[in-house]
Amino acid sequence: MRYVIVYMRSRAFRNRVDxxxxxxxxxxxxxxxxxxxxxxxxxxxxxxxxxxxxVMNHLMNTLQGLDIQEKMRTKAVKRRHARVRSHRLHQRPSRVRGQANQHDRAR
Known part of the structure; x- marks a missing residue:
């Protein structure tokens, strides 16, 4: 074999060291x-x-990785807030001392 042909260097290598x-x-x-x-x-x-x-391919790969990390972090925070909000909406109202709420009276 005399040659190895790649489409683009960025597809074959992620950084200059590789x-x-x-x-x-x-x-x-x-x-x-x-x-x-x-x-x-x-x-x-x-x-x-x-x-x-x-070197530029390495930079672009690093920046894309940071961008993905930030998007995943944002998505996780949004999910957490949505889960907390949903949990709060589905909680039964707290009782006032000595009084039963409507749900308890129906039982």
Whole structure:
């Protein structure tokens, strides 16, 4: 095998460390990694562009993770408030000392 073709680097690697490790392993085996959508050519400029792209992919992945965490936290808080509100609506009214409420009188 001489080439590994990926659609985009962001689909193959989530951060620069993963990209560097895999590319080093492929280079040892004489295999070249090619991105179908992101062609930077060859040479030092191409390596620099791939590195910057990997760093930006890492940033985007981290930001998306933080966004998902915030959305999940917001959803959990909303559920908690809805559950507390629902619980309060379904509670029987408290008794006034010495008086029974309508529910107790019906029994």
């Amino acid at each position: 990209a560097a490790i895999v590319e080093a392993q492929l280079n040892k085996m004489g295999i070249r990694l090619i991105s179908a959508k992101e062609d930077f050519g060859e040479g030092p400029h191409a390596v620099a562009m791939e590195g910057m792209l990997d």
